[in-house]
Amino acid sequence: xxxxxxxxxxxxxxxxxxxxxxxxxxxxxxxxxxxxxxxxxxxxxxxxxxxxxxxxxxxxxxxxxxxxxxxxxxxxxxxxxxxxxxxxxxxxxxxxxxxxxxxxxxxxxxxxxxxxxxxxxxxxxxxxxxxxxx
Numbered sequence: 001x002x003x004x005x006x007x008x009x010x011x012x013x014x015x016x017x018x019x020x021x022x023x024x025x026x027x028x029x030x031x032x033x034x035x036x037x038x039x040x041x042x043x044x045x046x047x048x049x050x051x052x053x054x055x056x057x058x059x060x061x062x063x064x065x066x067x068x069x070x071x072x073x074x075x076x077x078x079x080x081x082x083x084x085x086x087x088x089x090x091x092x093x094x095x096x097x098x099x100x101x102x103x104x105x106x107x108x109x110x111x112x113x114x115x116x117x118x119x120x121x122x123x124x125x126x127x128x129x130x131x132x133x134x
Contacts, residue, residue, distance in 0.1 A: 008099030
């Protein structure tokens with residue numbers, strides 16, 4: 001079975017509806033998608049508004065980020081996203097999370113989770129993502 005990469009959405013977005021893989025324009029998102037493609041992995045996108053998205057899902061631009069939510073709202077988002085991932089039967093797969101801690105909370109209780117960006121600030125995350133694409 002192919003590995004699964006979970007990638008966080010980005011604040012930078014196109015100004016029109018697009019497939020999720022094209023809507024998000026942030027540098028970290030683009031580097032994470034490239035790393036997933038390089039690894040031959042399946043991809044799901046963690047969206048602050050929509051929860052879990054397939055790269056081919058059509059999405060309209062929005063303005064919502066986990067960092068602007070309350071602790072309670074982030075916990076609710078993580079629980080809903082975890083349930084969505086379980087329904088997709090991914091809980092037992094090898095999962096690599098290319099996202100910060102708020103997004104990674106969705107798989108906090110899943111086995112086989114790799115967190116290569118854990119504890120890193122955005123500058124170090126970008127460096128790590130570039131390294132994954134080298």
